[in-house]
Amino acid sequence: MKLSNGWDPELLSMNISDYKSLFEAEAKEALEALETGVLGLECGDGGSSCIDELFRHAHNLKGISGAMGYDSVVEASHAIENVLDGVRSGRIAISADETDVLLRAVDLLHVLVKQALNEEEDESGENLLQEVIRILEPSVERAAGTCREETAACHPGVQAGVTVPTFGERSVSSVTTTRVDLETLDRLMDIVGELIISRIRLGGIASGIGSKPLLDELVSSGRLISKIQKEVMETRLIPVGQVFQRFKRLVRDTARETGKQVHLEIRGAEIGLDRTVIESIADPLMHVIRNAVHHGVETPGERLAAGKLELATIILNARRERNFVTLEVSDDGRGIDMKQVLKLGKERDLVPPSMRELNEEDLCRILAAPGFSTSEDVDSISGRGVGMNIVKKAIDSLGGSMRIRSEQGEGTTVTLHLPTNLSIIKALLFYLGREVHAIPIEYVRETTRVESGSFKSVQGREVHATKKGAIPIIKPWEVFGLAPDREHTRFVKIIIIDTGSGEIGLVINHIIGQQDVVIKGLPVLIRGINGISGATILGSGEIAFIWDPTVLFKGRLLHELDREAIVS
Amino acid sequence: MKPRVLVVDDAIFMRKMISDILESNGMEVVGEADTGSRAVERYKELKPDLVTMDIIMPEMNGIDAVREIMAYDSKARIVMCSALGQQALVQDAVVSGAKDFLIKPFNPSRVIEVITKILNQVPTA
Structure with a gap:
């Protein structure tokens, strides 16, 4: 096998896949650093995001892609390098428009790198490259000095005078670390x-x-x-800052789209989270932050009228408390209109009609209720709600919790409380027939004992009547097609499960108790069974399946009306 | 005895590539450095027969590192390694005492040719 630049690495006893993975890792670093750095330029941030650093990353990317023979990446990074050189020498002033162009170019570069790695450099790659060159062209011309006399004249909208930090304050990297796959x-x-x-x-x-x-x-x-x-x-553990960084871009773009002025402040970027948690948290956090910009933050005019600074601040904060990490998104926007939420909550029967004031728990429950998310009413009155249902679900599935606090006129804070890792969880163990099964503890509402024969029937389905309404009863052996658990005792035990979209009661005769379990993935042959998220090995050597109630009991919930029909 | 080389570049990728080229041609890479200032430290510590030096690096660039190394050891043999677009800087480096330069992407036989030539030169200073 040859590298695409034509020379044969075998002659040099090299392993081409080593090079590819090194290239991938370093290119990724360079691209991330470029994006962060470009955003830093716009804010006039100093420190490690100074222009020399940026230039160096573009230059490095050019160097290593040249060695791999990825020509379009070479050309695109060279074009970016030229523009950065212009910025460094002061021939280009950094403006919001210039930043847009650079960010767009970095995005395209991302795609080019990906294509090169997948060896799909084809026409679309060539088009991408042309696009990079085209969008950077005006800047490159300025960099070359063709329009030197009056920078502002050839680029309307330039805010001159952002000082770009040069040589000097740089983080000193240390070689006491090593890369591990x-x-x-x-x-x-x-x-x-x-x-x-x-x-x-x-x-x-x-x-x-x-x-x-x-x-x-x-x-x-x-x-x-x-x-x-x-x-x-x-x-x-990976520093949450790696995920946080991309939100700078999100906030910037969303704010520009909506004509608002927002500054994102990041605190606790060094706090570590397990990479599986990080991967699952990125999207929910994005929802929360986008909501904050879209609905929480007022327009500059509204802010002035309310006696606030035009520039709104969103603080993204991470804190570690033993095995949990708290992520907090707070804005200084208009806050949630509690009265409206209460009214809607009553209309949807999510809170009792007699309720006068919303507490934190109810607020969170109403905002995260399914259906609330897409309602336009909620957007305009509460300034929140879009996707909160999705956020809540994601956090629950990670074994975490969410809180929302809001002060009208002062702002809103969404707090996500997450475990630092996902491999070892607490679960409730029980027997089904002769086998042990487990349900993650966060789904378990309560375990209770009821008289057998006390179940009522709604539309032919057995339900357990509680003060809050009827809970459908499920006999798990029926779900799995096993022989019925024949226990003719006076009482049966039920585990009440919160599936996220409603409660159900499981008839379980032998509950073993709570225990820490190590989650193991299922082997390929039986992976993808609906409702089983994994398995664990018990002290006895037995294997217990871990249930995912959100999936397992889908379609077994009661309809709203049926539920109301029976209240004990 | 195998010629002893110090490889300086801030990209791991490049350090690996240069080391592979050198080692598969009978040279020994005795050390690596990822910044100019670390290159100077490593030079003093290892006294290598030859240094390959990148130009654009954090902390201290390759040109300044050449100056410092030459000030410490006027017989030092340094080859600059640079991607296209840095010709002006390469000139600075040569004025500062670098013996030759290689342009990335590397052609392995050209790398070996240049390095062997320099190693065979009788130190003049």
Whole structure:
């Protein structure tokens, strides 16, 4: 195999895939640094995002893509480099328009790099490259000095005089770190999971034997295993700043679209979250932030009239508390109109008609109720609501929680409380027939004991009547097509599950209790079974399936009217 | 004895590529550095036979690093490695004491040719 620039790496005992993954990693870094840096230029940020740094990243990208023979990436990064050179020498003043152009060029460069890596450099690649060159052309001309006399004249809308930091204040990188493949970290985490399981099983055997020295030794090995578990989990943490950075762009673009002036302040960017959590949190956070700009923040005119600064501030803050991370998005906008939300809540029967004032919990519940999200009314009155349902669901599925606080005229704060990792969770274990099953604890509302025969029927379906309404009863053996659990006792136990879109009651006769479990992915053959999110190995060596109630009991909820029909 | 080389570049990719080219041609890469100032430190510590030096790097650029190394050891043999577009800087480097320059992307045989030539030169200073 040859590199596309024609020379044969085999002659030089090189491994081309090594180069490709190195290229991928460094190109990604360079592209991210370019985007952050360009945004920094516009705000006149100093520090590591100074122009020399930016130039260096474009230059590096050009260098390494040249070595790989990715010509269109070379040309595109060269064009960007030229513009940056113009900025550095003061021939180009950075304005919002100039930033738009540079950001767009960086976006296109992203695509070019991706295409090059997938070896799909074709016509569309050529078109992309032409697009980069076309959009940068006016800037390049200015950089070359063809329009030197009067920068503002050849570029209306330029706000001159943003000082661009040059040489000097730069973060000093250190070589005490090393790159580790993310897959290696995943494997390490798997092994730690196995270790924990093996330790639990050893414990079972040891108590069977009843040997005290053995049990003592197991206690200390258990301590070591927890330590290594903690270390591995720490290694997997990625600074939330990596996700936060992209929101600068989001806020900037959304604000420009809506004619608002918003500054995004980031705090706690160094706080670490497991990469699986980070991946799942990006979209929900984006919703919350976009909402804040769209609906929370007022127009500059409205702000002035309210005696506020024209420039609104959104603060994105991360804090760590033991095994949880709190992410907070607060704006200094108009706040939520509680009266309207209360009114709508009553109309939709989400709160009792007698309620006078909304507490925090009800506010969150109403805003996150399905259907509330798309309503235009909510947008105009509360300034929030779009996608809150989606946000709540995502946070729940991560085992986290959400709070919304708002002060009318002062602003709104959305707080997301998340576990730092997802591999080890608390679950409720129970027997179904002879097998053990598990449900993540955050779905479990309560467990209760009811008289058998107390179930009522709605449209032919068994329900359990509570003060709040009827809860459909599900006999899990019917769901899985197993032999019925014949227990003719006076009472049956039910686990009440909150599926996110309604409650259901599961008839379970043997509840084992709560336990920490290590989640294992399912093997390929049985992956994708609806409603089973994974499995865990118990101390006894048995395998327990972990249920995903949001999926498993879909379509088994009661319709609104049916639910109201029976209230105990 | 194998010629001992110090490879300086801020991109890991480039350091690997240069090291691979050198090592598969019987040279020994004794050290790497990712900034100009670290290059100077490593030079003093390792006393290599030759240095390949990138130009655009954080902290201290390659030109300043050449100046510092030459001030420390006037017999130092440094080859500049630079992507296109930095010709003016390459000239600065040569004036400051660099012996030759290589333009990225590298042609391995050209790299070896230039480096062998320099290693065979009798130190003049």
